[in-house]
Amino acid sequence: MTTIYILIGTRPNFIKVTQFKKEVAKYPNLALKLIHTGQHSGAAMADVFFEQFQLQPDYFLNIAQATPIQQIAAILVELETLINTIGKPNYLMVVGDVNSTLAGTLVANKMEIPLMHLESGLRSFDNTMPEEHNRIVTDALTNCFFTTEEVANENLLAEKKLAKNLHYVGNTMIDTLVAFKQNIDASTILDDKKIIPTTYCLMTMHRPSNVDTAAGLSVIVDLIQYITSTHKVVFPIHPRTYNNLKKYNLLTLLEVIPNLLFTEPLDYFAFQKLIKHSAFVITDSGGVQEETTFNHVPCLTLRNNTERPITCTLGTNTLCNADNIKPFIKQIIEGKYKKGIVPPLWDGKATQRIVEVWSKL
Template sequence: MNTDKPNKKLIHLIAAARPNFMKIAPLWHALKKEDWATPFIVHTGQHYDLNMSDVFFQDLGLPEPDLHLGVGSGSHAEQTGQVMIAYEKVLMDKQPDLVVVVGDVNSTIAATLAAAKLGIKTAHLEAGLRSFDRTMPEEINRMVTDTLADILWTPSPDGDENLIREGVAPEKIHRVGNIMIDSLEMLRHKIENQKIDNTLGLKQNDYVLVTLHRPSNVDDPKILNELCQLLRRISQKIPIVFPVHPRTRKNLEQNNLMSLLNEAPGLHLLEPLNYIRFMNLVFHCRFVITDSGGIQEETSYLGIPCLTMRPNTERPITITQGTNQLCKLEELEKNAEVILAGKSGQKNKIELWDGQTAARVVSSIKSVVGR
């Protein structure tokens, strides 16, 4: 491990998947400017992602990870255990001054457990989010990570409230804002330079963007068929752009539903897109239909209506203050019509979602690890 500047504080940034790297990128850049800090990227390898190419790191201005643990796919227990075993060896070789984990993947809880057992300070970026649905593995990861971490960086007031309710000491909680907005603003110029809608023959603000991948929506053939029927009907009123997740595509093909979508003239099926190309579509769409997490935040920041096909969300502030709305299957067509009629309304800007979260995190780190 290269630590040729021992006077600097060694800060491990743990990432396992593409969204994790997008969250650590602004923080890595902010720490790199500090004369007291050495940011050190640890890639656990939990997720193999076709979009994690050299171009992906170049777009974020990130170097190759300093360390790759090489943990692959497996069950939740296998991934968590393998990351713990591999990362513990790293920590025992050379202890960092702080371990920063992000989000809610298995690597988040695994790195936190390994560090906590060795008495190494840990901070959780994007702490306090709760769906209150323990059938979601991510919810378990969030709860355990927040119980063990020494510093909890929350994106919004509901995060603070959840942690206080769970008995977390208030001095551990630091509201810093939403780091993904930093990433969006950092890449805004590249996003705006894309012309994806033009290449599809679409007009700005005159198409719907769809992303669906959660098992509750795409694994049950009956539900998936109904979703396809609904998308076909909506596409008769406004074009739909649908980058198809590999899991969704597999289920569509297994249930002979691909033709149902391909035959609809208003439906444009695409391969999965990288962040910059995808966000270009978000910037210019009329509204979004999704079951993802992060898009709820980005659409709220951009003031774009979002219909989230889930019974709950760990980001409720996107509903109370943003432009997000939880949507049941039987409500989708009606809710889409309300938005198309221009009746969805504009919500408020969310405090601290301003592109300056990384700077606030750096100030917090400095106060914790000293100089």
């Protein structure tokens, strides 16, 4: 019997692991336990996702919300204690690039547990990003790499990883989109908010580079004012973004725009329906770049780089800045923007491929 623990901690992590228990159930030689660190917790940040996905973690660490250092330290201690209590697995798999990923990596290393990394090899080559630090450290200590795109394989090979340890499996986030398509289509968010399909821009902004300064937020305000002259803007606003708009006295400029709709943080099904039926999306999120590409929705990413380059080279995504984003918006409105294609292996079967690898360990 091969036992694998998956460590998750944030909303993007939850979305990437929804199909593992179903696939593992097909193999009598595999046992799986799901451990939630509590990095994201509470009704809106965690519980609603577990409820919608019918996904119940086997263990909760329930760390206190704190600074990144305190979070990581708490996970180190709590995860070691849990593993000492329930027993060592044959493998620990970490997901993505968040604080829980880094903490799980260090625990696996110090406890001499072979480490798997789901979504390995992605690089923004921007060392100012905390996520980039997490990705690099995690892959430096990983034994088994599961990648979403060919560029990730190239990055890992350039870092002298052995080709035999790389498994190009596709994107488990897409597995969730495929598995829950009917639930997404059944969401009533458009009717509830009186939103007409394909007449709106969906916006998400949360990265410090965009929302932590008056200059960055002024770019967002200007964009909203520009877009709302032709399209509604639907903006599920991150608490960090909202608080900083208030802090810099910019919120009042937005509150008077009739074509702008702020919403509370949304559940997965509602948010995916908004993506699917939008005219275009403006974001700084990594996951949204992938979800828009799968849905053939134009995406403009307000960042200088991306760790997911296939969304630009094959997909519907374009990296933009304050100086060049408006011409791309004009292209979209005029129907002249690129169409994009869904990348290879983004077919809803990535989890199945990973579990097949597990079954042969």
